[in-house]
Amino acid sequence: MAYIQFLGAAGTVTGSKHLINTGDPSGKSGFQVLIDCGLFQGPKEWRERNWRDTPVPAKEIDAVILTHAHLDHCGWIPRLVKEGFRGPIYATSPTIDLCGIVLPDSGHLQEEDARFYNKTKKSKHDPALPLYTFEEAQNCLQSFKPVQVGETVTLSPEISFRFARAAHILGSCMAEVTLTQNGRSRRLLFTGDIGRVRDHKVAPGKVVHSGPAEGEIADLVVMESTYGNRAHPKEDPLPELAELISDIAKRGGSVLVPAFAIERTQKFVFILKHLIESGQIPRLPVFCDSPMAIKAVEIFLQHDEEYSEETRDMIRKYGSPLKWPGFTFASTPEESKQINAAMMPSVIISSSGMATGGRILHHLAQRLPDPRNLVLFIGFQAPGTRGFTIKSNSDVVKIYGDYVPIRAKVAALEQFSDHADPPELLQWLHTFRNQPAATYLVHGEPNASALLRDTMKKELGWNVQVAQYLEKVELP
Numbered sequence: 336m337a338y339i340q341f342l343g344a345a346g347t348v349t350g351s352k353h354l355i356n357t358g359d360p361s362g363k364s365g366f367q368v369l370i371d372c373g374l375f376q377g378p379k380e381w382r383e384r385n386w387r388d389t390p391v392p393a394k395e396i397d398a399v400i401l402t403h404a405h406l407d408h409c410g411w412i413p414r415l416v417k418e419g420f421r422g423p424i425y426a427t428s429p430t431i432d433l434c435g436i437v438l439p440d441s442g443h444l445q446e447e448d449a450r451f452y453n454k455t456k457k458s459k460h461d462p463a464l465p466l467y468t469f470e471e472a473q474n475c476l477q478s479f480k481p482v483q484v485g486e487t488v489t490l491s492p493e494i495s496f497r498f499a500r501a502a503h504i505l506g507s508c509m510a511e512v513t514l515t516q517n518g519r520s521r522r523l524l525f526t527g528d529i530g531r532v533r534d535h536k537v538a539p540g541k542v543v544h545s546g547p548a549e550g551e552i553a554d555l556v557v558m559e560s561t562y563g564n565r566a567h568p569k570e571d572p573l574p575e576l577a578e579l580i581s582d583i584a585k586r587g588g589s590v591l592v593p594a595f596a597i598e599r600t601q602k603f604v605f606i607l608k609h610l611i612e613s614g615q616i617p618r619l620p621v622f623c624d625s626p627m628a629i630k631a632v633e634i635f636l637q638h639d640e641e642y643s644e645e646t647r648d649m650i651r652k653y654g655s656p657l658k659w660p661g662f663t664f665a666s667t668p669e670e671s672k673q674i675n676a677a678m679m680p681s682v683i684i685s686s687s688g689m690a691t692g693g694r695i696l697h698h699l700a701q702r703l704p705d706p707r708n709l710v711l712f713i714g715f716q717a718p719g720t721r722g723f724t725i726k727s728n729s730d731v732v733k734i735y736g737d738y739v740p741i742r743a744k745v746a747a748l749e750q751f752s753d754h755a756d757p758p759e760l761l762q763w764l765h766t767f768r769n770q771p772a773a774t775y776l777v778h779g780e781p782n783a784s785a786l787l788r789d790t791m792k793k794e795l796g797w798n799v800q801v802a803q804y805l806e807k808v809e810l811p
């Protein structure tokens with residue numbers, strides 16, 4: 336009997352790794368496929384697992400299917416290759432292009448961390464080593480194989496798969512896996528991360544397809560549960576956003592927006608353009624200060640098959656965001672520093688999204704002490720990050736070793752998430768053409784997964800369980 340084993344994103348939101356083995360749980364090994372190969376992030380207890388070998392030797396895994404280019408789904412691939420994996424990694428071509436920027440960048444950060452620990456002697460490992468290097472990350476890109484949405488790929492006589500749109504970020508897909516054994520076929524659906532509904536008002540600024548593929552059929556579903564215990568606000572955030580920006584402009588201040596370089600920055604840039612062109616905010620200079628965001632826009636422009644209708648219209652009307660008048664994309668550190676001297680008012684979008692590092696730090700250090708400015712959060716701020724400290728009405732925040740007073744106004748809009756919330760998930764699950772025999776919830780904090788399990792049982796009558804780390808599940 337074939338089985339699935341949860342090697343990550345079980346009990347936590349990071350480290351997505353789900354193994355399908357066509358052999359049996361007692362040890363007979365069949366064909367082995369890993370769905371996603373993500374990095375554990377956040378609390379140390381989970382991050383330490385990045386350093387452990389997989390329970391199955393990497394060289395015995397035959398293939399990887401990757402749902403999308405977020406690090407918590409793809410960031411362990413270079414390590415898997417380092418440990419001996421030699422098979423193909425299947426992904427859509429936008430996902431492969433995005434991995435081409437996020438994986439080498441991750442390798443670079445791993446090397447920087449190792450250098451920092453060696454300098455400060457803060458690590459118990461001597462010398463501290465990177466999980467993988469920039470070069471190792473770059474080399475593993477050769478193993479990626481592009482797959483079109485809807486194309487069937489046969490991995491072995493028993494197992495094939497197809498991608499269906501997940502509408503989470505550029506290139507993101509669910510994996511529909513078909514397993515045929517002893518004349519019997521079973522469909523397994525791995526959702527990866529699921530995007531928002533089609534409604535523009537409650538999920539504004541979708542630059543890629545909105546709404547996950549409907550009408551799925553599955554015997555077993557492995558589904559994300561990030562927002563299992565909270566719903567997104569249902570009102571259109573654009574009027575509030577326009578008011579916040581216009582108000583700051585009137586006061587002569589600047590708006591500082593910490594944002595993830597991939598997807599969120601592009602989404603926000605398109606929203607600003609819309610607000611400017613429709614006269615809802617003044618024509619302020621917009622600075623996009625992140626080299627990775629520039630690369631992400633370039634990749635985005637190469638994949639018009641991914642655009643939403645609104646995006647298609649915007650690009651038809653105004654051309655490439657990289658050339659919009661009044662929008663400046665800073666790539667070099669010098670250009671980044673020049674923004675500090677820029678005349679107010681302006682909008683500055685920079686990463687990292689939770690202000691844990693990156694260029695946003697020097698902008699915060701410069702602009703937080705001035706009450707005319709606004710820091711606007713458009714993404715989740717994890718406890719323990721600088722973003723969380725600033726958002727929690729603290730008086731000061733430590734940046735580059737100094738305590739910086741927070742006198743700027745601070746606001747947060749929660750509508751820009753790229754994950755479906757429980758009402759949206761239910762709306763999507765209602766489109767299924769059958770009732771799966773079993774559903775396992777992954778990619779959620781324990782209380783979020785548990786609450787979503789209860790909601791799904793109650794609303795759909797499905798057999799739903801929360802996946803446990805390292806648990807093996809026989810197929811129905």
Ligand SMILES: [Zn+2]
Nearest residue numbers: 403405503528
């Ligand atoms: Zn994701």
